[in-house]
Amino acid sequence: MNELSFRIRREEPGDIDRIDYVTRAAFAGAAHSSKTEHFILKALRERGELHLSIVMENEGGHIVGHVAVSPVCIPGFEGHSWYGLGPVSVLPGVQGIGIGAALIKAALKELKGQGAEGCVVLGDPGYYARFGFVRDPGLSYPGVPPEYFQVLSFGKRIPVGTVLYSEAFNARG
Numbered sequence: 001m002n003e004l005s006f007r008i009r010r011e012e013p014g015d016i017d018r019i020d021y022v023t024r025a026a027f028a029g030a031a032h033s034s035k036t037e038h039f040i041l042k043a044l045r046e047r048g049e050l051h052l053s054i055v056m057e058n059e060g061g062h063i064v065g066h067v068a069v070s071p072v073c074i075p076g077f078e079g080h081s082w083y084g085l086g087p088v089s090v091l092p093g094v095q096g097i098g099i100g101a102a103l104i105k106a107a108l109k110e111l112k113g114q115g116a117e118g119c120v121v122l123g124d125p126g127y128y129a130r131f132g133f134v135r136d137p138g139l140s141y142p143g144v145p146p147e148y149f150q151v152l153s154f155g156k157r158i159p160v161g162t163v164l165y166s167e168a169f170n171a172r173g
Helices: 013-027 037-047 099-113 125-131
Strands: 006-010 052-058 063-071 082-090 118-122 149-153
Touching (some): 006 099, 013 052, 013 063, 013 082, 063 099
Parallel strands (some): 082 118
Antiparallel strands (some): 063 082
């Protein structure tokens, strides 16, 4: 990916419709998707729980990718700053050239710079391992194969327990 051709920045109010389009397009053909990711983003915004919303735009100023980060709760560790990464969306025509990776790296760097304790992700372990995510048997998310739920600690102790995502992740419309 030519870094001069793309720019990463925070979401701005005028970006919401384009982010919705990118998210719908990115997950339209994904077998693992419930096709509700755009509803999740809308609900996170409405609830004030979209901690980070970062876009990548091409040289023409068109958004081609997006990453969201929201707080998660781990009972017994309330008051700690743990976050969930996702959804991560890249337009199908430009997938596989590093846009998603660049967005993930930007989000993790920003979280770490904010003093976050760590981040969790639900996704392909082969893909997310490159960013430092690992499976930790002490931290779980019910209803998914355990190897697909991974954690990245920013030097802090990894909590033990069950991770709870925002109710926004139940959004269906």
